[in-house]
Amino acid sequence: xxxxxxxxxxxxxxxxGGLSVAKKLSNKNCDVLLIDKTNHHLFQPLLYxxxxxxxxxxxIAFPLRSIFRKTNNVRVILGEVKRIDKNEKKVxxxxxxYSYDYLVVAVGAGHxxxxxENWEKSAPGLKTLEDALTIREKILLAFEKAERTEDxxxxxxxxxxxxxxxxxxxxxxxxxxxxxxxxxxxxxxxRINPSKANxxxxxxxxxxxxxxxxxxxxxxLRDLKKLGVKVLLSTRVKEIRDExxxxxxxxxxxxxxxxxxxxxxxxxxxxxxxxxDKMGRAIVSQFLQLKEDKNIFVIGDCACFIDEKGRTxxxxxxxxxxxxRYVAKFILNEIKGRVTKPYRYFDKGNLATxxxxxxxxxxxxxxxxxxxxxxxxxxxxxxxxIGFKNRFIVLLEWIFAYFTYQKSARLIVSQKLG
Amino acid sequence: xxxxxxxxxxxxxxxxGGLSVAKKLSNKNCDVLLIDKTNHHLFQPLLYxxxxxxxxxxxIAFPLRSIFRKTNNVRVILGEVKRIDKNEKKVxxxxxxYSYDYLVVAVGAGHxxxxxENWEKSAPGLKTLEDALTIREKILLAFEKAERTEDxxxxxxxxxxxxxxxxxxxxxxxxxxxxxxxxxxxxxxxRINPSKANxxxxxxxxxxxxxxxxxxxxxxLRDLKKLGVKVLLSTRVKEIRDExxxxxxxxxxxxxxxxxxxxxxxxxxxxxxxxxDKMGRAIVSQFLQLKEDKNIFVIGDCACFIDEKGRTxxxxxxxxxxxxRYVAKFILNEIKGRVTKPYRYFDKGNLATxxxxxxxxxxxxxxxxxxxxxxxxxxxxxxxxIGFKNRFIVLLEWIFAYFTYQKSARLIVSQKLG
Numbered sequence: 001x002x003x004x005x006x007x008x009x010x011x012x013x014x015x016x017g018g019l020s021v022a023k024k025l026s027n028k029n030c031d032v033l034l035i036d037k038t039n040h041h042l043f044q045p046l047l048y049x050x051x052x053x054x055x056x057x058x059x060i061a062f063p064l065r066s067i068f069r070k071t072n073n074v075r076v077i078l079g080e081v082k083r084i085d086k087n088e089k090k091v092x093x094x095x096x097x098y099s100y101d102y103l104v105v106a107v108g109a110g111h112x113x114x115x116x117e118n119w120e121k122s123a124p125g126l127k128t129l130e131d132a133l134t135i136r137e138k139i140l141l142a143f144e145k146a147e148r149t150e151d152x153x154x155x156x157x158x159x160x161x162x163x164x165x166x167x168x169x170x171x172x173x174x175x176x177x178x179x180x181x182x183x184x185x186x187x188x189x190x191r192i193n194p195s196k197a198n199x200x201x202x203x204x205x206x207x208x209x210x211x212x213x214x215x216x217x218x219x220x221l222r223d224l225k226k227l228g229v230k231v232l233l234s235t236r237v238k239e240i241r242d243e244x245x246x247x248x249x250x251x252x253x254x255x256x257x258x259x260x261x262x263x264x265x266x267x268x269x270x271x272x273x274x275x276x277d278k279m280g281r282a283i284v285s286q287f288l289q290l291k292e293d294k295n296i297f298v299i300g301d302c303a304c305f306i307d308e309k310g311r312t313x314x315x316x317x318x319x320x321x322x323x324x325r326y327v328a329k330f331i332l333n334e335i336k337g338r339v340t341k342p343y344r345y346f347d348k349g350n351l352a353t354x355x356x357x358x359x360x361x362x363x364x365x366x367x368x369x370x371x372x373x374x375x376x377x378x379x380x381x382x383x384x385x386i387g388f389k390n391r392f393i394v395l396l397e398w399i400f401a402y403f404t405y406q407k408s409a410r411l412i413v414s415q416k417l418g
Numbered sequence: 419x420x421x422x423x424x425x426x427x428x429x430x431x432x433x434x435g436g437l438s439v440a441k442k443l444s445n446k447n448c449d450v451l452l453i454d455k456t457n458h459h460l461f462q463p464l465l466y467x468x469x470x471x472x473x474x475x476x477x478i479a480f481p482l483r484s485i486f487r488k489t490n491n492v493r494v495i496l497g498e499v500k501r502i503d504k505n506e507k508k509v510x511x512x513x514x515x516y517s518y519d520y521l522v523v524a525v526g527a528g529h530x531x532x533x534x535e536n537w538e539k540s541a542p543g544l545k546t547l548e549d550a551l552t553i554r555e556k557i558l559l560a561f562e563k564a565e566r567t568e569d570x571x572x573x574x575x576x577x578x579x580x581x582x583x584x585x586x587x588x589x590x591x592x593x594x595x596x597x598x599x600x601x602x603x604x605x606x607x608x609r610i611n612p613s614k615a616n617x618x619x620x621x622x623x624x625x626x627x628x629x630x631x632x633x634x635x636x637x638x639l640r641d642l643k644k645l646g647v648k649v650l651l652s653t654r655v656k657e658i659r660d661e662x663x664x665x666x667x668x669x670x671x672x673x674x675x676x677x678x679x680x681x682x683x684x685x686x687x688x689x690x691x692x693x694x695d696k697m698g699r700a701i702v703s704q705f706l707q708l709k710e711d712k713n714i715f716v717i718g719d720c721a722c723f724i725d726e727k728g729r730t731x732x733x734x735x736x737x738x739x740x741x742x743r744y745v746a747k748f749i750l751n752e753i754k755g756r757v758t759k760p761y762r763y764f765d766k767g768n769l770a771t772x773x774x775x776x777x778x779x780x781x782x783x784x785x786x787x788x789x790x791x792x793x794x795x796x797x798x799x800x801x802x803x804i805g806f807k808n809r810f811i812v813l814l815e816w817i818f819a820y821f822t823y824q825k826s827a828r829l830i831v832s833q834k835l836g
Contacts, residue, residue, distance in 0.1 A: 039562060039830040056474035058827035065606035066824070075608050078562040078830065096568065129831045144457060144496040150514070188483035190493050389818050389826070393811060400807050406484070408807070409476035412457040412496065413547045 006030055007101035009331060010091055012081050012268070014041050014064045016317040017300030018106035020324030026071040029335055033098055034076045035091070039063055042129060043385055045317060046394075048169060050132040051258075052176035053140065053184075053407040057129050059394050062386040084271040086293055102295055102331055105272065105282070106324065109301035109315060112262035112279065119240040123257035126169060133413070135258055139177060140412050142256045143185055146192045153253075159197040160254035162245050164237055165261035166203030167211070168352040171220060173258055174201040175355035178227040183405040199229045200252060202245075204236045204261075209360065211314055212350055216360040219369040223354040237261075263315055265302040272296065277304040277312075286342035288327055297330075299323035305343065317384075318348045353377045356402065424448055425519035427749060428509055430499050430686070432459050432482045434735040435718030436524035438742030444489040447753055451516055452494045453509070457481055460547060461803055463735060464812075466587060468550040469676075470594035471558065471602075471825040475547050477812050480804040502689040504711055520713055520749055523690065523700070524742065527719035527733060530680035530697065537658040541675035544587060551831070553676055557595060558830050560674045561603060564610045571671075577615040578672035580663050582655055583679035584621030585629070586770040589638060591676055592619040593773035596645040601823040617647045618670060620663075622654045622679075627778065629732055630768055634778040637787040641772040655679075681733055683720040690714065695722040695730075704760035706745055715748075717741035723761065735802075736766045771795045774820065 007030050011018045014036035022034050040061035049055040068074040083092040084105075090097045111125030124134050139161070146158035161181075163174045181197035188194075201208070201224065207217040208224070208231060224231055232247070239246040243255050265280035274290050275283045281304035282290065288305060290296045300320035305313055313319045322345055330340040349363035351373070359374035361367065378398065385391045397408050425448050429436045432454035440452050458479035467473040486492040501510040502523075508515045529543030542552050557579070564576035579599075581592045599615035606612075619626070619642065625635040626642070626649060642649055650667070657664040661673050683698035692708050693701045699722035700708065706723060708714045718738035723731050731737045740763055748758040767781035769791070777792035779785065796816065803809045815826050 039558060039828065056476045056827075057831065058474045058829055061829055063606070063828045065603075066828075069605040077566055078559075079566060096566070129829065133831065140457060141496075148495055148497060148514070185483075187487040188481070389814075393814070396807075396811070409474075410457065410481045410484075411476055411479055411547065413475065413551065 004101050004334060007331065007335065008033070008099060009102045009104065010035065010098055010100040011104040011106060012036075012091065013106035013108060013300075014038075014076075015044070015106060015108050015300060015320065017108075017320035017324040018104065019064075019067070020321045021104050021106065021299070021328045022068065022074050024325055024328030025331065026068065026074055028073065028332060030073060030331065032074040033100075034064065034068070034074060035079055035081055035093070035098075036064060036076070037078070037080050038128070039065065039078050040129075041067065041386065044127075045381060046385075047126055047129070047132050048172040048176060050129065050409070051126055051135040051139075051173065052180060053136050053410045054176065054401060055394060055397060056409045057133065059390045059397075060385070061129060062390065067386065081268060081271075084268070086273070086296065089295060100295070102297065104324075104327055105268070105296065105298045105302060106300045106320070107266040107268050107302050109263035109265050109279070109281075110267075111259055112264035113259070114262065116240075119259070122240050122243070123164060123245075123259040125259040126173070136409070137412055137414060138256050139180070140410060143181075143189065143192070143194065143197075144412070145255070147189050155192060156196070157243060157253040158255050159192065159194075160200070160252060161197065161256045161258075162200040162202060162252055162254045163258045163260055164202050164245075165259065166201055166205070166208030166231070166233075167260060168209065168350075170201060170203070170258075170260035171208055171224065171352055171354055173260060174199050174229045174231075175224060175227055175353070175358070178224075178229050179355050179405070180407060182228055184407050184410075195228075199227075200254075201229055201231045202235050202237060202247060203231070203233050206234050208233070209352055212352070212360060212362045213367050216362055216367055216369055220352065220354050220360050223358040223369075227355055227358075263301060269298070269302050272298070279304070287330060287340065288323055288343050297327045299327055305345075307345070313345055316350070319345060322346075351377050351380060422519050422752060425749065425753065426451070426517060427520045427522065428453065428516055428518040429522045429524060430454075430509065431524035431526060431718075432456075432494075433462070433524060433526050433718060433738065435526075435738035435742040436522065437482075437485070438739045439522050439524065439717070439746045440486065440492050442743055442746030443749065444486065444492055446491065446750060448491060448749065450492040451518075452482065452486070452492060453497055453499055453511070453516075454482060454494070455496070455498050456546070457483070457496050458547075459485065459804065462545075463799060464803075465544055465547075465550050466590040466594060468547065468827070469544055469553040469557075469591065470598060471554050471828045472594065472819060473812060473815055474827045475551065477808045477815075478803070479547060480808065485804070499686060499689075502686070504691070504714065507713060518713070520715065522742075522745055523686070523714065523716045523720060524718045524738070525684040525686050525720050527681035527683050527697070527699075528685075529677055530682035531677070532680065534658070537677070540658045540661070541582060541663075541677040543677040544591070554827070555830055555832060556674050557598070558828060561599075561607065561610070561612065561615075562830070563673070565607050573610060574614070575661060575671040576673050577610065577612075578618070578670060579615065579674045579676075580618040580620060580670055580672045581676045581678055582620050582663075583677065584619055584623070584626030584649070584651075585678060586627065586768075588619060588621070588676075588678035589626055589642065589770055589772055591678060592617050592647045592649075593642060593645055593771070593776070596642075596647050597773050597823075598825060600646055602825050602828075613646075617645075618672075619647055619649045620653050620655060620665060621649070621651050624652045626651070627770055630770070630778060630780045631785050634780055634785055634787055638770065638772050638778050641776040641787075645773055645776075681719060687716070687720050690716070697722070705748060705758065706741055706761050715745045717745055723763075725763070731763055734768070737763060740764075769795050769798060
């Protein structure tokens with residue numbers, strides 16, 4: 001058992017994991033440095049709503065500095081860690097470096113194109129605000145281009161939308177795009193009929209939402225079909241190029257492809273020179289540490305924790321938050337010379353929404369879908385948002401959208417036009 | 419007197435001028451095509467609040483299509499007019515062209531660097547949402563960089579902000595940046611003291627707000643000084659480069675320069691091959707037409723209307739709106755074979771805000787400043803915003819900001835960091 005007096009803790013990443021470590025270490029007997037590439041904590045579960053013009057970015061992104069304005073031991077820095085030196089116990093940014101006693105790596109995951117990184121340009125993924133704004137612009141521009149063109153074939157290409165991946169993000173995106181096309185834009189276009197839009201959801205497995213119970217997958221599938229989404233199961237994407245998606249079954253001409261098919265830990269994990277799984281995640285001990293370096297913790301989407309039954313945990317925010325709290329407790333215990341029990345995760349259940357009044361909830365002991373699952377989804381997401389005003393305005397936007405079918409943030413900002 | 423049955427009207431630009439033409443021609447006996455480079459009408463008077471993180475873009479930008487969803491004779495197109503052919507009576511976009519009986523050019527103005535276009539990169543202006551987001555990111559990043567650096571000289575450079583131009587936009591920007599520095603960010607930074615930030619406002623004339631009465635200029639100057647803004651009158655910028663602004667009096671090291679010093683009509687005006695003034699604006703007849711082509715109207719910031727006393731009109735939204743309404747009336751009269759009287763502008767007065775509880779109001783017959791001018795400013799801006807929900811949320815944001823000094827949209831979105 002070690003005992004470090006007033007240790008220096010460096011946390012890389014201000015997502016759910018990193019933030020929960022920093023919060024629990026606030027005003028405790030340690031110096032915390034939180035480093036993030038952006039200036040905000042992003043509430044990723046609602047990012048798809050930014051991408052589909054439902055919410056303004058500011059309401060799901062909270063300045064990290066503001067969160068820690070009243071703490072005296074947490075310093076926030078905007079920057080990108082380029083190198084980690086385990087021997088020196090230092091992290092290197094462009095220009096400066098910082099020493100640590102404990103390092104918490106919580107950098108999350110990026111998109112996984114499974115070796116086809118060249119698809120990224122045609123099929124952006126959804127991880128950051130920048131991604132969401134890129135996708136929003138792509139979707140809105142497709143409708144505008146369809147309205148402008150005289151060519152029927154081109155028009156249909158602009159009105160075909162394709163989402164790759166049937167996990168929660170893919171399902172939410174497909175449902176939201178279908179709603180925009182069938183409802184929001186219905187009256188706005190004079191020449192095109194936005195309801196001629198096709199939304200395809202391509203999934204390699206034989207069901208969508210594979211982390212949920214099969215019954216809920218069934219129910220989500222029915223809901224998506226009701227919204228007019230064409231769900232293509234057991235279908236693998238073989239090529240994306242020239243505004244075409246080629247699967248093992250057929251080819252679809254489409255100007256808008258969104259990638260929600262898989263995650264891969266951020267490349268910074270390679271700096272740790274440690275064992276990783278096939279998603280690039282660092283394999284951590286029962287204490288969420290690197291097996292060979294007890295000063296380094298890895299948590300959240302970039303960590304692979306294997307429990308006593310050999311199972312790994314999904315890359316969702318409750319896991320990241322719970323791991324962040326555990327690490328903070330572990331550090332605080334060590335400061336006091338106490339031992340911490342190995343980490344255990346208690347499953348808090350799973351929620352996914354398909355669209356207006358449609359969601360699925362899976363708590364293991366109880367499973368349900370439909371309006372009440374959706375109300376629960378609304379409640380949980382408002383509750384976990386940071387900031388009273390953000391909660392209030394997001395709720396207001398949802399109530400407004402519920403009654404009018406209008407989307408709040410239908411903005412094409414960049415002026416790169418054809 | 420001509421009489422054209424069901425004429426084709428093309429409006430270029432969905433700003434205050436173009437929008438008011440299209441609105442007044444809605445559901446009338448003509449075919450209207452509204453062409454804009456973006457998909458939204460921008461409420462420019464509040465753009466500085468987006469640039470200073472006070473409001474999210476979506477609440478001051480309203481989709482043009484939605485405005486005309488219930489009209490059957492107005493078609494909206496997202497696109498850029500590249501060429502105007504007065505003989506053929508056609509406008510050319512990339513790819514397609516459209517014929518008109520009447521053309522209304524309402525493309526507005528861009529920044530005027532008076533021959534120093536290379537300054538634009540260092541000193542962006544504020545005209546579009548894209549501009550505003552660029553400036554917002556620049557301002558927020560400057561504080562972040564100041565926090566990160568160890569170098570005192572560099573730190574001060576990041577904490578120096580300079581606004582060129584003492585018109586309403588320049589005054590509003592300078593006031594808002596000072597408020598961010600002195601109030602909003604005060605507690606958020608641990609190492610830098612945001613109150614060490616200097617905000618400079620450089621104006622070539624001997625007073626700010628030159629279109630207002632001198633007494634109000636005085637009062638605005640006092641208010642800015644109270645906010646800590648360093649106003650440099652009778653000072654001319656000679657060079658902007660390498661994070662340095664060189665004036666005829668001194669040199670200031672600053673990483674953040676904002677250009678609000680002058681406007682120039684958009685280059686599309688050159689396509690009209692008509693007489694222009696030194697700001698590049700088309701000189702129009704008493705009917706707001708080109709003198710040599712009665713099928714073409716030019717209105718708003720890209721038009722130079724000279725009244726019977728030889729005066730020109732300022733580039734403000736009430737002028738554009740009034741001119742737009744006039745043109746629509748003119749066209750509707752011609753459809754009915756009626757003659758329209760020459761255009762006259764009735765001055766509706768001038769408002770500018772300096773910051774929280776501080777504004778000036780100039781109606782000619784009455785002038786006042788202070789809290790009541792500010793309340794009037796708030797009321798007028800909420801009233802003229804489009805959309806009930808936008809008004810409600812903007813008002814909510816202002817009330818919230820009034821009591822907490824917090825800014826709603828403190829987002830650094832792009833990940834291009836040092």
